[in-house]
Amino acid sequence: MSTITRKDAREEAVLAGQPPLLKDPYALHEDDVLEPPTTWAGRLSYLGPGIIISAAVIGSGELITTTALGAKAGFVLLWLVIISTALKVWVQLELAQWSILNGKPALQGYSQIGPKFFGIGWINALWILMDFAKVLQRGGIIGGTVAAFSILYPVVGEPLGTPSLVFWTVMLIAGVVALLYTNRYGMLERAAFVSVVIFTLITVGLALGLPFTPFAYTGSTLLDGLSFAIPAGTLGFAVAMFGITGVGADEMTTYTYWCIEKGYARWTGPNNGSEARARRAEGWIKVMRTDVLISWVICTLCTMAFYVIGAAVLHPQGLVPQGNQMITTLSRIYTDTMGPWAHWLFLVGAITVLGSTLIASTASVPRLWANTLGLLGVIDWQDLAARQRAIRIMTVVFPIIWAMGFLVIQSPVLMVQIGGVASGIFLLAVVIAVWRLRATEVPERFKRNRFFSVALLLSSVAIVALGIYSTANVFGWSIG
Numbered sequence: 001m002s003t004i005t006r007k008d009a010r011e012e013a014v015l016a017g018q019p020p021l022l023k024d025p026y027a028l029h030e031d032d033v034l035e036p037p038t039t040w041a042g043r044l045s046y047l048g049p050g051i052i053i054s055a056a057v058i059g060s061g062e063l064i065t066t067t068a069l070g071a072k073a074g075f076v077l078l079w080l081v082i083i084s085t086a087l088k089v090w091v092q093l094e095l096a097q098w099s100i101l102n103g104k105p106a107l108q109g110y111s112q113i114g115p116k117f118f119g120i121g122w123i124n125a126l127w128i129l130m131d132f133a134k135v136l137q138r139g140g141i142i143g144g145t146v147a148a149f150s151i152l153y154p155v156v157g158e159p160l161g162t163p164s165l166v167f168w169t170v171m172l173i174a175g176v177v178a179l180l181y182t183n184r185y186g187m188l189e190r191a192a193f194v195s196v197v198i199f200t201l202i203t204v205g206l207a208l209g210l211p212f213t214p215f216a217y218t219g220s221t222l223l224d225g226l227s228f229a230i231p232a233g234t235l236g237f238a239v240a241m242f243g244i245t246g247v248g249a250d251e252m253t254t255y256t257y258w259c260i261e262k263g264y265a266r267w268t269g270p271n272n273g274s275e276a277r278a279r280r281a282e283g284w285i286k287v288m289r290t291d292v293l294i295s296w297v298i299c300t301l302c303t304m305a306f307y308v309i310g311a312a313v314l315h316p317q318g319l320v321p322q323g324n325q326m327i328t329t330l331s332r333i334y335t336d337t338m339g340p341w342a343h344w345l346f347l348v349g350a351i352t353v354l355g356s357t358l359i360a361s362t363a364s365v366p367r368l369w370a371n372t373l374g375l376l377g378v379i380d381w382q383d384l385a386a387r388q389r390a391i392r393i394m395t396v397v398f399p400i401i402w403a404m405g406f407l408v409i410q411s412p413v414l415m416v417q418i419g420g421v422a423s424g425i426f427l428l429a430v431v432i433a434v435w436r437l438r439a440t441e442v443p444e445r446f447k448r449n450r451f452f453s454v455a456l457l458l459s460s461v462a463i464v465a466l467g468i469y470s471t472a473n474v475f476g477w478s479i480g
Contacts, residue, residue, distance in 0.1 A: 024384045025185070025261045028103045033269035036283025043290045048189045049258035050295030053251050055192035056360035057295075058199060058302045058353065066303055070310025071319055075217070078225025081307045083462070085246035085300045088427070089292060090452070090459035091434050092252045096288050097446060098437045099256035101281055103265040106256040107371045109437050110429075120375045123429045127253070128372065130426040131365070134250065138361050139405030145354040146172055146406070152347040169407060172355075173399045176362050180395050183388055185261040188363050195356035200302055202349050206337070207305035213337045215312045225311075246299055249426040254364040255292075257371075264288055278445060285446070313337060358399075366394035428468075431460045 023032075037043050069077060095106055102109070110123040117125050149168040150159050157163040180188070210216060247255070259265065264284045269277055313336055319329050335343045370390040374381025379390050434456075438447065447453065 025263070025266060026103075026105070027382075028266060028270040030269055032266045033280065034263070034267035036267070036280060036287055038283070040290070043287045046262075046287050047291045047294060048262050049255055049288075050291040051196055052189060052192045052258050052360055052363075053247065053255050054196045054295045054298045055356040056251055056254070056364070057247060057299050058196070058357070066306045067310035067314070070307040071314035073311070074315045075221050075225035075308075075311045076227065076229050078222065078304070078307060078311070079228050080230075081303050082300065085296065085303055087459045087462045088247050088252070089296050090455040091431055091463065092247050092255055093289060093292055093452070094434050094438060094456050095252055095430070096256055096259050096292070097285050098434070098442055099259055100265045100268055100285055100288060101271070101443070101446065102441055103260070103268075103270065105260055105371060106253040106433075107368060107375065109441075110433050111375050113433055113436050118376060120372070123433050124372060124375060126426060126429050127368075130249070131368070135402055135405050138358070138365075138402040141354050141358050141361070142169065142172065142399070142403050143406035145351055145358060148347045148350040148354070152344065152351075166407065169403045172358075173403050176359055176399055177396050179359065180363050181392055183391055183395070185258070188359070189262075191359060192356065195352055195359075196298060199349060199353045199356070200298055203302050203305045203309075203353075207308045210309070210312050210337065215316065215337060217308065217312045246303065247296075249430045252430055254368065257364065257367050259288060278443075281446070362395060362399055365398055366391045369394055427463045431463050435460065
């Protein structure tokens with residue numbers, strides 16, 4: 001008797017004039033395995049998930065929170081920018097390695113850690129609570145983007161007036177939903193790549209050009225920013241920045257979904273215990289690490305650039321972004337250095353930076369909620385059609401909810417900071433999950449690298465300290 005493979009079935013469908021069968025990126029089959037590249041250049045051709053994460057990370061945290069912190073504290077907290085982006089990446093690497101080895105996204109791993117409630121683990125329950133808090137942050141992202149559009153072209157009424165804000169909110173949400181409704185990973189990756197290239201060149205270029213303007217900084221000024229000091233009145237801002245800049249808890253979680261949809265786990269193949277499969281896993285994990293490294297470099301450069309810009313331009317003038325005037329205040333970065341014409345350049349840049357984060361969030365959050373609904377038994381996560389239907393529905397509904405949050409509160413800076421503190425608390429739970437999954441489902445072969453193990457330990461200690469402070473802050477307990 002002959003065996004019909006999934007590849008044969010797809011070819012038969014095409015020959016019969018029918019649409020080709022969709023390939024489920026979350027299903028592992030032997031006929032999907034692919035040998036990993038063995039050279040640095042070869043690995044570069046398989047990058048992608050990190051670019052999407054860069055688009056998600058370099059947005060509200062950098063443009064709003066990091067710039068605002070630089071405006072408030074000056075250069076003295078520059079060291080925190082580097083720490084916040086460098087420490088958390090090791091947890092991301094470990095979680096992604098587990099995902100590739102087991103072919104499962106993060107939320108499924110969290111569900112294996114008890115105690116459980118309604119079939120999900122306590123970390124899943126905490127994620128649900130965090131995501132409700134993140135509604136405010138995503139509303140802030142929409143608010144910042146809408147404010148930039150409103151100033152650029154009011155259309156209805158005065159700039160930043162309610163009619164103009166409502167009009168651009170509707171237009172923005174309609175555009176994002178139309179872009180992402182098809183639920184295609186490849187299109188998302190391409191859009192993220194274009195956005196990352198544009199805002200990296202603009203932001204880093206502006207920061208490097210400041211020494212040639214009236215807001216010049218010197219090498220000694222930068223060194224002063226590496227003194228590990230936290231001035232009075234900036235601790236809350238600093239904690240929010242640590243929680244939201246760099247790779248946060250939600251990006252770590254989401255990254256596992258992008259790794260799977262890119263194909264790292266599918267190309268590794270199901271775990272049949274063979275040496276060939278283990279070698280493929282090692283190869284695709286190396287690709288993933290390269291992907292994370294490049295993403296980290298981009299995030300660090302852009303985060304430092306935003307902070308330096310805020311410290312050099314806004315801090316000396318006593319300007320701190322607040323409320324709906326946040327966009328107007330931030331535009332001073334450009335107008336004060338390059339002239340009035342740069343106001344429009346800034347608005348376009350702000351739309352690109354914040355818009356890329358909104359696109360990445362609109363693509364990722366419905367996937368995470370669809371997985372959560374699957375764990376709760378509401379939908380069948382393994383059913384590709386049911387999963388895609390749920391993702392598409394939430395792709396339409398969620399941005400509307402986030403936008404309503406902005407229109408009611410209308411304070412992007414506050415909304416983003418609340419989401420940042422929530423992310424800091426959830427980071428603690430992610431660290432616990434990573435160590436538990438590493439102990440139970442990662443073979444010793446993949447834990448031999450002492451450098452990665454030590455870096456993971458140091459990263460975990462820092463995140464635990466952040467989680468303790470954030471939790472204390474929520475309950476009003478004073479620390480330090």
